[in-house]
Amino acid sequence: MMSVPISYLLFLSFGVFCFGACGFLIRKNALSLLICLELMLSGVNIAFVSFSRLHQNEAGNILYFLVITVAACESAVGLALILNFFRIKKNIRLEEANALEG
Amino acid sequence: MDNPTEILSFVMGAAALMPLLGACLWFWIGKKFGNEKVAEKIVSVGAVSFMAVSFFCVLYTFLNVEGSARVTFFEWIRFNSKSAVNFAFLLDPLSLTLGLVVTGIGTLIHLYASGYMHGDPGFGRFFTYLNLFVFSMLMLTFSDSLVGVFLGWEGVGLCSYFLISFWFSEEENANAGKKAFIVNRIGDLGFLIAMCALFKVFGTLNIPELLAAVQAGSLTPDQLFWIKIACFGLVLGATGKSAQIPLYVWLPDAMAGPTPVSALIHAATMVTAGVYLTCRMQPLFLLNLEILEILAFIGGLTAIFAASIAIFQNDIKKVLAYSTISQLGFMFLAVGLIAPVAAFFHLITHACFKALLFLGAGSVIHGLHHEQDMRHMGGIRKKMPLTFWTVTIGVFAIAGIPPLSGFVSKDEILHFTWHSHRWWLIMFAFTTAFLTSFYMGRLWVMTFFGKFRGHHEAHESPVSMTAVLIVLAILSAIAGALNWPELWGGSERLNEYLRAVVSQAAGEHTEEAFYSSLKLAGISSLVGIAGLTLAWFRYRNFAGEEFKAPIFRIFKNKYYIDEIYDFAVVQNLKRIGYALWKGVDGFVIDGFLNGCASVSTKASLRFRRLQTGMTQQYALWVWIGFLLLLFGAWSLR
Amino acid sequence: MEIQQILFFSFAALILLSAALVALRPRPIESAMWLILNFFLTAGLYILLGSNFVSIIQVLVYAGAIMVLFVFVILLLNLDPREFGSEAGLPWTSLVMFIGFLTFIVLSLHVATPELMKKLPEIKETGAGVFGSIESISMVLLKNYVWGFEIAGVILLLALIGVGLLAYRKPPVRARAIHTSTTDTMKDGGAS
Numbered sequence: 001m002m003s004v005p006i007s008y009l010l011f012l013s014f015g016v017f018c019f020g021a022c023g024f025l026i027r028k029n030a031l032s033l034l035i036c037l038e039l040m041l042s043g044v045n046i047a048f049v050s051f052s053r054l055h056q057n058e059a060g061n062i063l064y065f066l067v068i069t070v071a072a073c074e075s076a077v078g079l080a081l082i083l084n085f086f087r088i089k090k091n092i093r094l095e096e097a098n099a100l101e102g
Numbered sequence: 103m104d105n106p107t108e109i110l111s112f113v114m115g116a117a118a119l120m121p122l123l124g125a126c127l128w129f130w131i132g133k134k135f136g137n138e139k140v141a142e143k144i145v146s147v148g149a150v151s152f153m154a155v156s157f158f159c160v161l162y163t164f165l166n167v168e169g170s171a172r173v174t175f176f177e178w179i180r181f182n183s184k185s186a187v188n189f190a191f192l193l194d195p196l197s198l199t200l201g202l203v204v205t206g207i208g209t210l211i212h213l214y215a216s217g218y219m220h221g222d223p224g225f226g227r228f229f230t231y232l233n234l235f236v237f238s239m240l241m242l243t244f245s246d247s248l249v250g251v252f253l254g255w256e257g258v259g260l261c262s263y264f265l266i267s268f269w270f271s272e273e274e275n276a277n278a279g280k281k282a283f284i285v286n287r288i289g290d291l292g293f294l295i296a297m298c299a300l301f302k303v304f305g306t307l308n309i310p311e312l313l314a315a316v317q318a319g320s321l322t323p324d325q326l327f328w329i330k331i332a333c334f335g336l337v338l339g340a341t342g343k344s345a346q347i348p349l350y351v352w353l354p355d356a357m358a359g360p361t362p363v364s365a366l367i368h369a370a371t372m373v374t375a376g377v378y379l380t381c382r383m384q385p386l387f388l389l390n391l392e393i394l395e396i397l398a399f400i401g402g403l404t405a406i407f408a409a410s411i412a413i414f415q416n417d418i419k420k421v422l423a424y425s426t427i428s429q430l431g432f433m434f435l436a437v438g439l440i441a442p443v444a445a446f447f448h449l450i451t452h453a454c455f456k457a458l459l460f461l462g463a464g465s466v467i468h469g470l471h472h473e474q475d476m477r478h479m480g481g482i483r484k485k486m487p488l489t490f491w492t493v494t495i496g497v498f499a500i501a502g503i504p505p506l507s508g509f510v511s512k513d514e515i516l517h518f519t520w521h522s523h524r525w526w527l528i529m530f531a532f533t534t535a536f537l538t539s540f541y542m543g544r545l546w547v548m549t550f551f552g553k554f555r556g557h558h559e560a561h562e563s564p565v566s567m568t569a570v571l572i573v574l575a576i577l578s579a580i581a582g583a584l585n586w587p588e589l590w591g592g593s594e595r596l597n598e599y600l601r602a603v604v605s606q607a608a609g610e611h612t613e614e615a616f617y618s619s620l621k622l623a624g625i626s627s628l629v630g631i632a633g634l635t636l637a638w639f640r641y642r643n644f645a646g647e648e649f650k651a652p653i654f655r656i657f658k659n660k661y662y663i664d665e666i667y668d669f670a671v672v673q674n675l676k677r678i679g680y681a682l683w684k685g686v687d688g689f690v691i692d693g694f695l696n697g698c699a700s701v702s703t704k705a706s707l708r709f710r711r712l713q714t715g716m717t718q719q720y721a722l723w724v725w726i727g728f729l730l731l732l733f734g735a736w737s738l739r
Numbered sequence: 740m741e742i743q744q745i746l747f748f749s750f751a752a753l754i755l756l757s758a759a760l761v762a763l764r765p766r767p768i769e770s771a772m773w774l775i776l777n778f779f780l781t782a783g784l785y786i787l788l789g790s791n792f793v794s795i796i797q798v799l800v801y802a803g804a805i806m807v808l809f810v811f812v813i814l815l816l817n818l819d820p821r822e823f824g825s826e827a828g829l830p831w832t833s834l835v836m837f838i839g840f841l842t843f844i845v846l847s848l849h850v851a852t853p854e855l856m857k858k859l860p861e862i863k864e865t866g867a868g869v870f871g872s873i874e875s876i877s878m879v880l881l882k883n884y885v886w887g888f889e890i891a892g893v894i895l896l897l898a899l900i901g902v903g904l905l906a907y908r909k910p911p912v913r914a915r916a917i918h919t920s921t922t923d924t925m926k927d928g929g930a931s
Binding site: 726728732735736 | 834835838841842845846848849
C-alpha cells in the first residue's frame with residue numbers, strides 16, 4: 001500500500017482547508033460561501049482519515065462520519081437560510097446582509 | 103424544665119423576648135386599626151402587661167439566683183476553636199439590679215404613657231419604639247459579652263433617636279434626634295476602640311473571662327498599654343451615652359421627644375448605661391487609677407456645669423434635662439472615686455425620683471395643654487393636687503431633704519468625696535448640691551405657687567398617670583432604705599449585695615466616723631434646705647422678671663457651648679464635606695468617570711468604523727487572531 | 740518511486756488545483772462542479788489510504804447527496820450575475836490570499852517535525868477484518884461509539900425539523916381568498 005510520510009497528507013489537508021477559508025472570505029454570494037465551507041470540512045476530513053491510517057485505528061474514520069453528518073445538517077440549514085434570504089431580498093448578495101453595521 | 107438553669111434561661115428569655123414581641127405586634131396593630139380607640143386599648147393594655155410579665159420574670163430571677171449565674175441561649179459568633187461569643191445572659195447582682203430598675207420603672211412609664219399619649223396618631227408606633235427600647239436595654243444590661251452589650255448600646259441609641267424625633271413633622275424635633283444620634287456615634291467609636299483593644303489583649307470578648315483574666319494579674323506592659331486604651335475608649339463611650347462633658351450637648355435637645363420618653367430613656371435608664379458599663383468594667387479601671395481620676399473630674403465638672411445652666415432655663419423639661427446631666431455627673435464622680443455601689447445606689451434612687459419629676463412635669467404639661475414654659479405656669483397646686491404633692495416629694499428627694507431617698511444616696515457620694523480629700527471635687531460636689539436644691543426649688547415654686555400666668559385652664563391628669571406618680575413618689579421616698587448606712591442603724595443591703603461584683607472601700611465603724619458622717623449629713627441637708635428656701639423667697643412672687651446682669655447671659659446661653667461646637671466642629675465638618683463634595687467627588691471621581699466616558703466615546707467613534715456589517719471582514723479578524731495564536735504556539739515550542 | 744506514490748502526488752496536485760478553482764471561480768455553479776470533482780479525487784485518496792468504506796461514503800453521500808442538494812438549490816434560484824453581487828476588489832482578495840498562505844505556512848511548520856516525516860506503517864489485520872473495511876468500522880462504531888452514532892442521528896432529525904421550520908411558508912392569501920370571496924381577488928390580484 002501507499003507509503004508517504006503523514007506530514008505530506010497533513011500538508012494536503014492544510015492546503016485544502018486554506019483554500020476553503022480563502023474562498024469563504026473572497027466570494028460575495030452566500031451560495032459560494034456554503035460551498036467553501038464544505039471544502040474546509042473536506043480538508044479536515046483528509047486529516048482525520050490520515051491519522052486513522054497512521055494509528056491503524058478506526059476512530060478517525062468514525063469522526064469522518066460525524067463530520068459529514070454535521071456537514072449535511074449545516075448545508076441543509078444553510079441552504080434553507082439562503083432561500084429565506086432570497087425571498088426577502090430577492091438576491092443573495094452579502095453586501096445586503098449588513099444589519100450589524102455599527 | 104426540671105433543672106434550675108433551664109428554668110432560668112426560659113424565664114430570662116421570656117423577659118427579653120416579651121418587649122421584642124411587643125415591638126413587632128404594636129406596630130402592626132397600630133397600622134391595622136389606624137387611629138381607632140380599639141387599637142389604643144389593645145396596644146396600651148398589651149404593652150403594659152408585656153412589660154409587667156418582663157418585670158416579674160426579672161424579679162423571679164432576682165429572687166432565685168444565688169450570687170451570679172450565666173444562661174446561654176445559642177452560639178453567636180465563633181472566632182476560632184477556642185473562643186466564641188455566645189448569645190448569653192450574665193445574671194449577677196449588678197445586671198439584675200439594673201434589670202429590675204429598667205423593667206420596673208419601664209412598666210410604670212408604659213402605664214403612664216398609655217394615658218399621656220392618648221389620642222396621638224402614632225400611638226402604636228410609640229409603643230413599638232418604647233418596647234424595642236426596653237428589649238435593647240435588657241440586652242445591654244444582661245449580655246455576658248461586650249458584643250451583646252454593644253448590640254444593646256446601639257439599640258438603645260437607635261430607639262432614642264426614633265423617640266426624640268417621634269413627632270418628626272417638626273424640623274426641630276428631627277434635628278434634635280439627629281444631634282443625639284450623631285453625638286452618640288462619637289461615644290460609640292470609643293466603645294468600639296475599647297472592644298478592639300480588649301480583644302487584642304485577651305482574645306475574647308466575654309465579660310466574665312475578661313475580668314477573670316484581668317484579676318489573674320501578670321500582664322505585660324504591652325497589655326497594660328492596650329488596657330489603658332480600652333479604658334479611654336470606655337470613658338469616651340460612657341460620656342457619650344451618659345451625656346457627660348464633652349458630649350453632653352445632645353441630652354437637653356433630646357427633650358423634644360414625648361415626656362414619658364424623657365422619663366424612661368433620658369433620665370432613668372439609657373443615660374445610666376455609661377455608669378453601668380464603668381461599674382461592670384471596674385477591674386480594668388482599677389489598673390488605671392489615673393483614668394478613674396479623670397472620670398471623677400469629668401463627673402464633678404459636669405455636675406456643677408449642668409447645674410449652673412439649669413438655674414437659668416425656663417423650659418421645665420430643659421431644667422430637668424440639665425438636672426439629669428448633673429446627677430449623672432454625681433454618679434461618675436462616685437465611680438471615679440471607686441465607690442461604684444454609691445454610684446449604683448444613686449442610679450436607682452435617681453431613676454425613681456427623676457422619673458417621678460419628669461412624669462410630674464409631663465402631667466403639668468398635659469394639664470396645661472402642652473405648655474412647657476415655666477413663666478406661663480404658677481399657682482396650679484390647687485388645680486392639680488396629686489401632681490403637686492407627688493412632685494413635691496420628688497423635689498425634696500432630689501434636693502436632699504432627709505430622710506428621702508435622694509438624701510441618702512447623695513449623702514453617700516458626698517461622704518466619699520469628702521474622704522477623698524480632693525478639694526476641687528469637694529467644692530464641686532457641695533456647690534452642685536446647693537445649686538440642685540436651688541433650681542429644683544425654682545422649678546417647684548414657679549410651677550405650683552404664686553399667681554397663675556398661663557393661658558389655659560389647668561386640669562388634673564387621668565388616673566393612669568396620677569397612679570404612676572403616686573407609686574413613684576412612694577418609691578422615691580423609701581428607696582433610701584435599700585442602702586441606709588450602717589452607722590445610722592441601717593443594713594446597707596445594696597452594698598452587701600453588690601460587693602460580690604464590684605469593690606468599694608468599706609466604711610469605718612468608729613464613733614469618730616459616726617460623728618463625721620452626721621456632720622456631713624447635717625451640712626448636706628442644710629445646703630439642700632438653704633437652696634430651697636432661697637428659691638422660695640426669690641420666686642414666690644415671680645412675675646416675669648429675670649436676672650438682668652450681663653454676667654448671667656453666659657449662663658443663660660449655656661456657656662455658648664453649642665455655639666462653640668458649631669463653630670469649631672460642625673462648621674469645619676461642613677466645610678470639609680463641601681470640599682470633599684466639590685473637590686473629591688466633583689473633580690476627582692466625576693472627572694475620572696466623565697473622562698472614562700469621553701475617552702470611550704471618542705474611541706468608539708473610531709472603532710465603529712470597524713463595524714462595517716460585513717461578516718466576512720469580521721471573519722478575517724477571527725482568522726487573524728487564530729493565526730496569531732498558531733504563531734504564538736509555534737514560537738513557544 | 741512506487742506507483743502508489745506517483746498516484747498520491749498526482750491526486751494531491753489535482754485536489755489542490757480543484758480546491759483552488761472552487762475558491763476562485765465567481766459563479767456558484769462552477770464552484771459546485773469543481774467541488775464535486777474535488778470530492779471524487781478525495782475519495783480516490785481515501786482508497787490509497789486504505790479506507791475503502793469511507794471512500795465509498797464520500798462518493799455516495801458527499802459527492803452524491805449533499806452536492807446534489809447544492810446544485811438543486813443553485814438551479815432553483817436560477818440567479819443572474821447581478822444577483823450574485825459584485826466581486827471583491829483586488830486588495831481584499833490579495834490580503835485574504837496572503838493571510839491564507841501565512842496560515843498554511845504556520846500550520847505546516849507545526850507538523851514539519853522529523854518524527855512526522857516517517858513513512859506510514861503497513862496496514863495490519865485488526866480484530867474484525869482488514870482496516871478500513873466495513874466490518875472493522877461498523878464493529879467500532881456500534882460498539883465503542885454507539886452514543887455518538889445515536890446523537891448524530893438526533894442531530895440529523897433536528898436539522899430536518901429546523902429546515903422544515905425555516906423553509907415553511909404560509910400558503911399565499913390568494914389561495915384562501917378564492918374560497919371565501921371571488922370579488923376580493925380582483926382588487927389585490929398579484930399582490931401576494
